[in-house]
Amino acid sequence: MPHIRPATKPDLPMVLDLAHALAAYHGDAATLSLAALERDSLGPAPWVTLLVAEGTTGLHGYAALCPQMQLQFGARGMDLHHLFVCDTARGKGVGRALVQAALEHARRQGCVYVTVGTDLQNRRAQAFYRRAGFDQIAPDPRFRVKLA
Template sequence: MHESHIRHARPADADALGELDRETWSPVHAVLPRPVPPYAPFFDANHRPEDFLVAEEVGSRAVLGYIRLVPPTPLASNQHVRQIQGLAVADRARGHGIGRSLLRAACGEARRQGAVRITLRVLSHNTPARALYEAEGFTVEGVLPGEFRIEGRYVDDVIMGRALGA
């Protein structure tokens, strides 16, 4: 079993996070094509280290997963909301509660930032992710039917959210 702790990402995590992103790419959750070299930098002006929480293996300090948490828009009128825009767990670490730990840490971080709601989008055919989100109190708040065409199939984009209690 992988014992981990959650921390904020650091610029030095870029290579490990990029490698994790490529390792975990799947049409079950990705709306972009499989990444090919030369790889884009993991961090950029819209994907800053401070937007990510990282699950790090205790002892080895290996990156086991990440979650990205950002305001959904730059508008002042919805700064009370945070949105999860990316969650990945290394294949070798799946089934050990790391995704759940990252999700709970993101909810805690969103509350710390003053948010009262948290939302996310998930592809309808991503059954494991949807089950995790539902188990953590997220409910379906909307569905965009056939929003994406992935590997020749139309896939719904499911919008989920939940209130952040104290």
């Protein structure tokens, strides 16, 4: 079983590689830099919480959590924005351990819910999250405006 812990500065180059691998898996061209990853995970105003799965041969995966809120209910939440496990570590409980650690982190932050999204075609991920205790919610229309 891997050791799950918060990411530290020496972990960031490997997390960056894994984030780029996840983007490539989804057909995206990642533009995340090491400086931005450090700023957003370890800087003075962290934007994301990174948890890493450490094994005997290095990092085997990571989870990235972003805070959310349902203000009208005073309900804190977290979005499991990224979950990635290296090919060589899949099927060995790493993803399950990362999800469990993410849920524990959210509880410690006073959260009452955790969300996660998957590609509509990724049935394997959907089944994984159902096994982890997540309920599927009806997709709601979301909108975005780019600021820069």
